[in-house]
Amino acid sequence: MRKIRFTKVLTAVDLLDVTLHIEKKEVRKFALNYRAWIKDECIPVYRVNNFHGFLHEQRFWRDKRPIRLEEDMPLKEVVRKYTRYIILNFEKFKSYYEK
């Protein structure tokens, strides 16, 4: 099992942490964690992962509660879907958090 973690810089203050556990070119586990520097503090804003046995997201501007997600597609596609979702929406997520 290959385990890789990297941080993709979205802007100077917005970061996307990507964790992938890959086996035979298939994603087994993943985590996407979007965090932002707000008022000199690094804040987790949105997270989606399938660790702990089920696919779930956390919308930190509301609360830390994991929200179960149902996706009927291979994990690789789930990673693609939510990566795109985060990158196209992170500014909106952050604005909710700041409210």
Added chain:
Amino acid sequence: MKNKLSGKELEKNSRDTLDLIEGIIDESIEIPNDAVIYSDSRSITEIFTKKRMELIDNISENNPRSIQQLADLTNRKKQAVFRDLKILERHDLVELEKSGRTISPKIRKRFLIFGLSPSFETIRGSAIKKDDAIQKPGRRKNNQSSQLGEVMVG
């Protein structure tokens, strides 16, 4: 700092990241673990100013024990150095270790990766080997030229 991205920039950012992830999954791209990856020129130029790169070089080479010492090494004011270090700290590039009243800056990341192509799609196939990425940044596979620039700190 201007942070708001246009729709076009967001799309590009998304495309670059998806191509990178896909390349990692299908093993056509290898990156060092725990790397920080930049693909848009705006954030690169916002973060890596000449003066901040000088700070990184100085921390790496001289291992200063305090911010004042680093300020002396770079002929800058302590306050300005501290401000720049806080920005580098945001990106996990440096760590500010507190010991009593003294703060000493340390390098945290060994690798930064700058994606220089319009999309990572164009570099897929030119794998970067974990151990020799820095020594051979332009390593080629399948006669494709690598457009992935890398800078090592620490």
